Amino acid sequence: MATQYGIKFAVHLISNHFGNVVSKVCENLFHRGPLTLDQLIHYTELTKEQVKNSLLVLVQHNCAQPFVPDDDDVNNLKVRTQYVALFDNIIHRLRFPKFLETVSQRLDEECAELLDGLLRDGRLTLKQMVDRASQGKENAVDSKVVRELLCKLLTARFVERCPAPEPVVSTSFKETTIRKRGAKSAKIFVAPKTLEQCVLEAAVPRDAIRFSLTADMGLNVDEEKNSDDAQMNSVEENVAEEEQILWRANFEEFIRHLRHKVLIENVRTQHDDGTAVVLRAVLEATKTVEKKVKMQNSVPLSLDTITTEVMKTDIGRAFTIDRIRASLSQLGCSGSSIIDDSYSIDLKKIIEQARNEEVESIMLKRYGKDAYRMFRLLSKDSSFLDTDKIAACTLVEPKKASKFLHQLWNDNYLHKETVTGVMVGKPSNIFLWKVNQPLLWINVLDEMYHAALNLSIRMAYEQEKNEELLNVPKDKLKEPGPLQKKYKRLQNVWLLLGASLMKLDDALMLFHDF
Structure with a gap:
């Protein structure tokens, strides 16, 4: 979900990439919800031309999606196109280096180069891809070469056709609402879908078209009876249509791949390489039938199917059936899990x-070992525990335990219930504590967005502060002296901040995208 600092971070990314005018339009879409062109002009106080160009930029780079609410009167031409900001797609801009690395590893560098154009320019036709690939080269790149690379990306589902320009979407539902604190804060009311999800689902074409390079080659009955001229005309029309098709990176597939990578690495850490190999085999065997990124369970597979997939790897060829069964058992597939x-x-x-x-x-890093032990105890127990019991189980003094628990509660890491009891004939309050994971994860996610925003702002500050240094010719920066030292210091700062931001983004995906 888009948290408070999540929205601020998304707006900051848009400002960094496209400027303050575009980010102002984007910010209004986040805070006010879907808006028409006229409404955006009113709220932003920008000119019509500025707002229109900003929307074109956002749509071109897959950061906004136009749609038509189904309550508009389409027949009477009272259609009012609205625009919704796509939070996830904006945050994905942070992950472009990871997407390129994925394609380099799974396919090749040529495919990664073609994808780089789509990530930089947003949406491109096949002709635009060819023109971009030919830039800076003596001879123009053959369109057939680019077409083959695009086919490889489509087969792997790393690229897709752009969605419908203005789908009709039902808006008759309520967004997600969450109570963060209070007597009923343990309850979370979640709407089936957000408006953003509904708009995206309505706009996306069916898979047969979404990942198909060629246009519809079918001929009607009359054309089949005619000579080859009809077929030639159809092919020519097809080629012309292909040149108009817009393509973009399929973020959904990249997130699915990165999620699989996290699943495998976590299993490897918790168990061993063999169990990770079996999990990888299960995920590889089911990736073509997965419909959602955030699948709760893998698609059911027979032991023979899993074994066949495991045997495709060098390590897996040494596995026996019993070894594979043991790994599946470690992954929780035992007893009633096997049907x-x-x-x-x-x-x-x-x-x-x-x-x-x-x-x-x-x-552990923020509050120390005592608070860490108490939180770990509560996170493994789904029931409420009182202060004395927590103190006794973690070997922490009751007063100290109470202080830490209240501090964690104030920072939204714990849920507290107060019960009135009687101690030595006098009424007293007994505090009960519990970890409410969904609310906790939202709070942690917002803190991570805040940290990512601070890192990004620091990187922008370093660039602005050293703008003169960056304009110095590279030859002078190679010469020993104060300029070279200053430049090396800037490079080290950028590397440290960039690496920290990428590592933080791994945690962001864990809590938001996976």
């Missing part, structure tokens, strides 16, 4: 465990 020799892995549990470990790491 008719069908195995399904609880992926949600692996992600939740990784989230818990991330939060516990924050606890």
Whole structure:
């Protein structure tokens, strides 16, 4: 979900990439919801031309999606196109280097170069890709070469056709509402879908078209009866249509790939390489039938299917059936989890465990060992525990335990209930504590967005402060002296901030995208 600092971070990214005018339009879409062109002009106090160009930029780079609410009267031409900001797509701009690395590893550098153009320019036709690939080269790149690379990216689903320009979307539902604190704060009321999700689902074409390079080659009955001229005309029309098709990076597939990578690495850390190989095999065997990125369980597979996939790897060829069964058991596929020799892995549990470990790491660094032990105790117990019991189980003095627990509660890491009891004939309050994971994760996610915003602002500040240095010719920077030292210091700062931001983004994906 888009938290308070999440929205601020998204607006900052847009400001960094496209300037303050575009970010002002984007910020209004976030804070006011879907708006028409006229409404944006009114709220932003920008000119019509500025708002129109800003919307074109946002749509071109997949950061906004136009749609038509279904309550508009389409037949009477009273259609009022509205625009919704796509929070996830904006945050994905932070992950472009990871997407390029994924394509380099899974396919090749040529495909990564083609994808780089789509990530930089947003939406491109095949002709525009060819023109871009030919820039700076003596001979123009053959369109057939670019077409083959695009086919490879489409087969791997790393690229897709752009969605419908203005889908008709129902807006008759309520957004998600969350109570953060209070007597009923343990309850979370979640709407089935957000407006952003509804707009995206309505706009996306079906898979047969979404990942198809060629236009519809079918001929009607009359054309089949005619000579080859009809077929030639159809092919020519097809080629012309292909040149008009817009393509973009498929962020959904990249996030799915990165999620699989996190699942495998966490299993490797918790168990061993063999169990990670089996999980990888299960995910590889089911990736073509996955419909959602955030799948709670893997698609059920037979032992034979899993074994066949495991045997495709060098390590897996040494595995026996018993070894594979043992790994599946470690992954939670035992007893009632196995139905008719069908195995399904609880992926949600692996992600939740990784989230818990991330939060516990924050606890240890921020509050110390005593608070860490108390939080770890509460996170493993779904019931409420009183202060004395927590103090006794973690070997912490009751007064000290109470102080830490209230501090964690004030920072939105714990949920508290107060019960009135009687101590030595006098009424007294007994505090009960519990970890409410969904609300905790939202709070942690917002803190991470805040940290990412601060890192990004610092990087922008360093660039602005050293603007004169960056304009110095590179030859002079190679010469020993004060300028070279200053430039090396700037490079080290950028590397440190950039690496910290990428590492933080791994945690952001864990809590938001996975």
